[in-house]
Amino acid sequence: MDSVALFCTGALLAGGIYWFVCILGPAEQKGKRAVDLSGGSISAEKVQDNYKQYWSFFRRPKEIETAEKVPDFVDTFYNLVTDIYEWGWGQSFHFSPSIPGKSHRDATRLHEEMAVDLIDVKPGDRILDVGCGVGGPMRAIAAHSRAKVVGITINEYQVNRARMHNKKAGIDSLCEVVCGNFLEMPFPDNSFDGAYSIEATCHAPKLEEVYAEIFRVLKPGSLYVSYEWVTTDKYRAENPEHVETIQGIERGDALPGLRSYLDIAETARKVGFEVVKERDLAKPPAQPWWTRLKMGRIAYWRNHILVTVLAALGIAPKGTVDVHEMLFKTADYLTRGGETGIFTPMHMILCRKPDSPPSS
Numbered sequence: 400m401d402s403v404a405l406f407c408t409g410a411l412l413a414g415g416i417y418w419f420v421c422i423l424g425p426a427e428q429k430g431k432r433a434v435d436l437s438g439g440s441i442s443a444e445k446v447q448d449n450y451k452q453y454w455s456f457f458r459r460p461k462e463i464e465t466a467e468k469v470p471d472f473v474d475t476f477y478n479l480v481t482d483i484y485e486w487g488w489g490q491s492f493h494f495s496p497s498i499p500g501k502s503h504r505d506a507t508r509l510h511e512e513m514a515v516d517l518i519d520v521k522p523g524d525r526i527l528d529v530g531c532g533v534g535g536p537m538r539a540i541a542a543h544s545r546a547k548v549v550g551i552t553i554n555e556y557q558v559n560r561a562r563m564h565n566k567k568a569g570i571d572s573l574c575e576v577v578c579g580n581f582l583e584m585p586f587p588d589n590s591f592d593g594a595y596s597i598e599a600t601c602h603a604p605k606l607e608e609v610y611a612e613i614f615r616v617l618k619p620g621s622l623y624v625s626y627e628w629v630t631t632d633k634y635r636a637e638n639p640e641h642v643e644t645i646q647g648i649e650r651g652d653a654l655p656g657l658r659s660y661l662d663i664a665e666t667a668r669k670v671g672f673e674v675v676k677e678r679d680l681a682k683p684p685a686q687p688w689w690t691r692l693k694m695g696r697i698a699y700w701r702n703h704i705l706v707t708v709l710a711a712l713g714i715a716p717k718g719t720v721d722v723h724e725m726l727f728k729t730a731d732y733l734t735r736g737g738e739t740g741i742f743t744p745m746h747m748i749l750c751r752k753p754d755s756p757p758s759s
């Protein structure tokens with residue numbers, strides 16, 4: 400081969416690798432790149448150990464029932480998955496019904512805007528995002544409502560990512576991010592004009608504890624909406640396939656135990672809320688939320704190859720391959736949950752904190 404042919408082959412190869420790694424990788428135009436995958440706040444050498452530690456929670460079921468340990472376990476999970484989520488899904492870590500003719504990005508945004516429309520806030524109001532991730536919903540909601548959004552997440556790495564994205568999006572004057580536990584929030588009583596949680600309170604070991612905290616920080620008369628992960632009326636505990644699917648979802652998503660849809664309103668009332676509305680947003684006429692997961696299968700294989708190569712080259716932490724494989728399997732369990740109708744990630748509940756009784 401003469402030197403010109405060698406040069407062209409080399410250039411083509413290098414261009415191909417660059418395209419495969421840097422262009423094809425991110426879920427969003429300006430998303431995470433494969434070469435930047437990390438273990439969140441965990442140092443690269445410790446990612447594999449932390450992954451093993453994550454699984455040990457499930458090998459000792461008693462541990463997972465120890466409510467105090469759950470926030471640490473959830474924090475470890477988000478150190479492991481946050482970059483992969485951003486890279487392969489985007490900045491909003493939740494599902495939404497597909498909308499014919501609309502992109503995933505638009506369908507996601509509309510699902511987020513619906514939440515803030517339900518809680519009826521005015522520009523300038525101060526509202527709470529319970530379990531805010533890297534802030535995809537927060538930015539969409541602040542831009543749509545012009546309310547000031549305060550987000551809380553247990554994961555410090557997400558706090559830094561969310562603050563960076565807020566600044567980059569030029570919306571940091573409306574968005575604040577706090578690192579903390581939503582079971583013990585660092586906010587005074589009666590301090591928010593509204594609150595929402597999107598696919599986050601499913602991580603609480605006891606739903607009652609997080610609902611009670613949200614109730615405490617809301618001003619009397621204000622509204623709270625949540626999109627909850629639950630098993631539906633189609634779930635049968637005596638069906639081994641149902642049990643396997645739900646267990647697969649719990650293990651791949653750091654859940655201390657999925658609740659039944661029946662528990663949600665009951666818990667909300669128990670802590671003092673009035674339940675205004677409750678509805679599974681996944682039910683027809685909504686289009687399936689899991690098609691995006693199914694359609695992504697080819698991309699997941701490509702991602703798997705990419706992660707394996709990057710880990711072998713020492714660019715991505717070693718454990719990233721295991722974490723990616725876990726998510727790969729989780730995607731299948733979630734799809735099965737959606738297709739069988741035994742699971743929904745969008746059981747919507749809208750609650751009001753009653754007005755304070757007039758002082759006599």
Ligand SMILES: C=C(CC[C@@H](C)[C@H]1CC[C@H]2C3=CC[C@H]4[C@H](C)[C@@H](O)CC[C@]4(C)[C@H]3CC[C@]12C)C(C)C
Nearest residue numbers: 483484487488492493598652699702726727729730
């Ligand atoms: C609300 C929660 C998270 C919901 C979703 C955002 C995530 C659930 C499963 C995740 C994924 C599965 C497959 C991954 C794929 C193998 C990889 O190549 C790219 C990223 C995935 C698509 C990843 C993206 C996020 C999810 C869809 C829970 C935790 C309560």
Ligand SMILES: C[S@@+](CC[C@H](N)C(=O)[O-])C[C@H]1O[C@@H](n2cnc3c(N)ncnc32)[C@H](O)[C@@H]1O
Nearest residue numbers: 491492493530531532552553580581597599602
């Ligand atoms: C699936 S993500 C959803 C994030 C965000 N709502 C979104 O839709 O993009 C769940 C979020 O809940 C947060 N979370 C889970 N348990 C928590 C806890 N005890 N305290 C604070 N945040 C918690 C996680 O850190 C993560 O940010």
